[in-house]
Amino acid sequence: MKMLVRVILGLFVLESAMGVPSRRARQVEFDTYDSENYDVDLDNLNLENQDIYDYDDGLTIDEPQIEIGTLAPMVDNYQAPAASLEEEEEEEVPLRTFEPIIIPSTNITGGSGVLMGPDTQGGLPTCLLCTCLGGSVYCDDVKLESVPPLPKDTTHFYGRYNKITKINKSDFANMNKLKRIDLTSNQIGEIDRDALVGLPALEELVLRENNVVQLPKLPAAMTLIDVSHNGLGSRSIQREAFKNMHNLLYLYLTDNNIDHIPVPLPHSLRSLHLQNNNIQVIHEDTFCSSKDINYVRNALEDIRLDGNPINLSKTPQAYICLPRMPIGNLI
Template sequence: MFELRMSLQSLMVGLVLVLVLLSPCPGMAAPPGDDDEAFDVETYNLNTEMDWENLDQIYGDSYDYDDLDQEIEVGTVAPDTPSPASQPKAQHEEEVTLPTLPPAPVSLDFKGPGLFGPETGLGMPTCLLCVCIGGSVYCDDTGLDQIPPLPKDTTHFYGRFNKIRHVKNTDFLNLNKLQSIDLTGNQISGMDEDVFGSLTQLQDLLLADNNIQVLPELPVTMRRIDLRNNQLISRGLHSDGFKDLTQLEFLYLSSNNLDYVPTPLPLSLRVLHLQDNNIQSLHEDTFCDRHDRNFIRRNLEDIRLDSNPLNINLFAQAYICLPRLPVGSQ
């Protein structure tokens, strides 16, 4: 059965091929001959040489070769696009033209309390000469010989390592938010008496490494005072100058010319450094209360009295109320 099926398929393929060859296609047309002569497929020679010189006689007027010489015009395939000017304008809603306002003037207030702070004596604003970050003004090592005008919102002022010799009572005027002043490493030898009187928020005053002999009156809000390495003398301190500073915790007075411990001291005091002075004696009320034998000064735990002409063994009654003995020469 399989061989019979293959034979039938081969026969059908052969019949289809014969029909294709005998179909009257333009490219497969047989050459004309006598009407009585039959066309024999088996004797047709595909390799017969074509007579190209007698094509006109063979095919007659089937082809018009003159048409091939006509010029072919090449045109634009896509239709011309009209220019934007020639296109009809789309209907739009009526546009409303707003009046043009002049730009707002930009003002850099160099002379008032503006963006860069008040103008300094050097002809430029404080916050261009110094660095202002929030309420802190940093003027360290800028060659200043006086306190520059500070913005009113200044809370911390740093003027370290400059050439300032005198601090005037107008330098910190109207600075109600000022909490800290650091003038370490200048050449300060004098300060007006009421220079700090208006600073109701002042807590830290750092004046180390200067030439100060007299300390002006300080606000009662003080928490830390640093006067190390100055020329401070005992007569340069106010009588009872530290008594009312009920928030004072740190008092650094080393490397000065003090003759005695500045008493009375507030009960809030935690650290007292007096080394390298000229203190020669202590008395019973220096740290304690001779009228109250039960009195104990609990906060004062760090007292430095070394490098003074003082033998602490001779004044035992002066510190029996202390939680820790002072450091000094035995």
Template sequence: MADAEHLQTYAPLCFLLPSHSPLFTALHSVKASVSIQEEQPQGSSLGTTPHYVGMSMSLRWLTALFLFLLVSSGGAAPVEDPEDELLNLDTDEDLDLHLYNTFDYDDLDQEIDAPVPEVTAEPEAAEEEEEEENVEEVEEEDQSHEEFPKPSTPISTTLDFKAKELFGPNTGMGMPTCLLCVCLGGSVYCDDSDLEDIPPLPKDTAHFYGRFNKIEHIKNSTFINLNNLQSIDLTGNDISEIDEAAFRPLLLLQQLILADNDVKMLPELPNSMKLIDLRNNKLKNSGLHTEGFQDMSDLEYLYLSDNDLDYVPTPLPLSLRVLHLQNNNIQSLHVDTFCHSHDPTFVRQKLEDIRLDGNPLNTHLFGAAYSCLPRLPVGSH
């Protein structure tokens, strides 16, 4: 029993040993044997057997060995942390701490002497030197281009609005024509510019467009000295008066368009005309020159619709192809209006488009008037 009590005294120390150590295994074996001996009834011969005696001696030796190991290790064996097994912190290589030199903290009080850059020159002096270098480079470039002749007169980089004919003649409205209008390749466009008079045009003007303005009067001096003028379009103005010699100096004029105005009288026109458009005006036969179209050997298009004409203006040139007279007051046709009564074989081959509709005229009553035409005129039959 004394051995059992001695074993119970040191049994808790078994838990301080690693479970895989030989000492831990021996202590547990002895403890199990003692437990079996205690379970035997009194008087049994098991307590006096040599096996029990040897086991008791082993227990004492093991106790002495345990105390010796405990004292020599300086305390109890460290308990393993289960987290260490999970983290697997064992390393195969040992750190060599001698690889790192120790830092001498006594050197902290020493100052580091950094080199100070030397200032070679003052900033202003440096800038002056750069300017001198730039001047020398420019002089070298000028010398390299000496083979090219310099212009005798300096070139102006600004626009001189007073220069003669730079933007066309002065209009008297504070700006020249080509700033008030658009001048492009011999054509002058002054459409929808609220003009009350036709502005002075450049001398090289070939085509003039002054549509949809407020022009009322065409003067004798309006187109003077414009020897290259070929076409005039003044559609949609308020023109009611045209001077007799307004178009006389225009020897190259081919197209005159005065549609949608208030023209009552057509002045003399040059014989170079190819197209005359006087639609929607207030033109009467009394406002036309007698035989005014006869000598226009190049006239092809004559538009006189929506006026106050009482008869077809004759004689008509043989070059005429289109004649529009609709919506006038024409009531009759003469036998020689289109044909030649003295020449029954005469045929007007080019005149293919005649409009007489909108007039108080019964065309089937005047069959002899258009017997020489390739096509019958359009009108009431």
């Protein structure tokens, strides 16, 4: 009996298996359908089609198993984050208020150690009214009526385009490091006799466009003197004023009323500008040596005498030692 049941079940399984088309049969049927209805090269299909066939071959995707149970009740366990260290410090430290710091100024005698310098006549420290950079003090166009008190370590002073009328002896007293003074375009008409001679380091003096009528005695270390556009006359320059200035390179005296060349000139001189004056005569020994015909003055190669009532061609022996002729009237 058991044998008969097994036979019947075997026949049933065999019949069922024969009724299901095989994978090969389904593949042929699909290929035939595609070739009849679409122009597709089945041999060059990508691997994605193969994946489809493999997926149809009984591959299954495991579905996630969900266990149904009792969920724990939601509890509000949220806690605010702890304050940072900076926030804690802000909460603990009270706010502070700051008062403006006033830098006290000093008088002239105590100004050497003060950053802002001594007070000017307007009550402001010099380095607040002006601009101080290192040893240079710039006081251009700030409506000064006198030279302001300067820090003792000043090396260069610029007070251009102001209303300064006089240079006093005390203006630059004890300024042992001062090398340059530039007071262009002021109203200076008077300079104390000893206002500048006591400056051991002074090398450059520029007093262009003022009302200077008398040039004071200057230190021997000068390299540049510019007193152009002033009121200098025949007696405005001291006798032999430039003789001992062995480092003098540039002497500019243009646009004055000078009637003679201020000789003797130092051998170091390179440039002499005397245009627009009242010079009428040049002597043979003004530039050269009348006693030594072989003397050559190579340094002095820039002489301007144009604008003077003088004929340079009348004294040709006066330029024989120079590297080039002066500029001026030759007729």
